């Protein structure tokens with residue numbers, strides 16, 4: 001039964017346009033042609049001005065120019081810029097002397113001819129221009145406290161540079177000249193104006209009515225440099241240097257593209273709810289829906305849980321709180337539909353499959369876990385399993401069982417992500433501190449052995465320190481994606497398997513959902529590496545796909561919620577308001 005159509009609730013604040021309006025005319029946000037042309041004219045005619053008339057700049061004009069600067073984009077909307085407007089002739093004179101001193105110093109470092117050309121350059125603007133605007137950046141907020149600066153700590157300075165550009169263009173439109181002088185020892189300039197610690201300057205802007213109207217940059221006219229062709233600075237897809245273009249990462253897998261992703265979002269935006277109101281769940285449902293759009297109609301709607309079992313000779317080093325035989329018990333219970341994984345699948349309305357991947361041949365410390373042919377065969381088996389499950393299911397939740405496999409997963413995570421044993425070894429099914437110490441030692445020795453080979457590929461790493469269920473699971477992730485199904489990851493081992501899969505086929509990343517963040521130590525790092533935020537964070541340590549099943553239940557509920565919620569009507573009101 002399909003739901004009825006309802007009036008679109010138009011928000012009274014913010015963006016009043018609907019997805020349908022935006023899809024109908026994607027360019028409707030543009031300015032009229034004369035305004036666009038004017039913008040390009042101003043950009044092209046902006047010059048660095050060094051000669052000024054002495055006439056004053058009216059306060060209203062100055063305010064307009066400063067307001068444009070203050071409208072610049074800034075990292076995390078932090079507005080870190082400060083503008084010190086200097087009109088005192090004595091201050092300008094002292095600043096000019098500082099710049100002269102630096103000019104002589106720099107000239108002394110240059111070849112004689114370049115030095116003469118530098119000395120010829122007009123730097124009198126600081127004295128002549130009626131105003132100086134010293135742009136400063138208040139850096140006293142710690143970078144980690146500003147959205148976007150923890151990763152790019154200098155983004156606050158770039159924001160100030162954006163403000164300078166805005167000021168410059170607004171000034172040019174008024175007919176004013178701007179010259180940006182950075183020939184200072186920053187500490188001198190900061191001292192001159194009394195900038196406190198933690199506030200740094202980006203230099204001195206001369207501002208006034210220009211006594212030159214240059215059609216081209218002064219440095220270009222002086223033969224100092226020339227504007228490079230735009231084609232020399234634009235690259236397609238990857239960094240390219242002359243003819244040394246490196247090959248792109250191989251991916252034969254088609255990930256949902258822009259068309260599918262936008263279509264899914266348009267569809268979701270037309271629901272009788274505020275767009276994106278299900279938060280992270282909305283994003284995971286988007287993923288499911290985008291992948292489904294690559295399939296022929298009609299496509300399946302439900303999900304399955306696959307639990308893969310493996311056995312590990314590494315247990316002989318005393319790294320698990322349980323005996324090897326537990327793995328066989330769980331496999332038998334799974335067949336009887338009585339393992340925790342089987343029960344979790346039933347609770348979440350998922351089909352259940354278990355698969356026995358067999359036994360590793362090496363203990364990681366002395367020998368590779370798997371030979372190269374065994375590794376390849378296991379990945380191929382997994383790929384087929386994944387494709388097979390994808391035929392009947394929209395999502396494949398994955399889980400594992402294998403006493404000792406948190407040691408294996410930790411070693412593989414460390415090898416693939418270049419982490420230390422301390423960062424990856426966790427409690428597993430219940431280690432005590434002595435066992436943790438042994439696990440760290442085993443992982444350290446396994447890594448030392450594997451790393452003697454130098455840099456190794458994902459499949460080699462899998463063979464060296466992985467295990468049979470991890471290899472099969474890497475294949476499952478690949479096969480499921482090929483079949484258009486999203487894989488819902490469980491704990492550490494399944495997530496490390498997904499890392500292997502993304503190394504083999506970068507395109508699979510778009511088909512992954514992190515079901516949960518488990519208590520196992522390395523899991524958070526591995527999920528971060530995959531760029532995935534977990535749907536659940538319950539400190540699980542169950543293995544067997546229990547967390548993936550719980551999350552898949554929620555995910556399928558989210559999908560049902562989206563498909564069952566009423567749609568709103570198309571356009572209501574103009575796109576421009």
Ligand SMILES: Cc1cc2ncn([C@H]3O[C@H](COP(=O)(O)O)[C@@H](O)[C@H]3O)c2cc1C
Nearest residue numbers: 320400401402403404405406428429543544
């Ligand atoms: C009864 C039992 C059932 C399990 N089901 C999953 N695991 C979980 O614990 C094992 C990994 O932990 P470690 O590396 O410490 O051995 C895996 O089998 C994992 O799925 C279980 C563990 C036990 C004891």
Ligand SMILES: O=C(O)c1cccnc1
Nearest residue numbers: 428491492518520541543
């Ligand atoms: O986080 C996991 O994946 C995990 C933790 C403990 C035991 N088995 C699995």
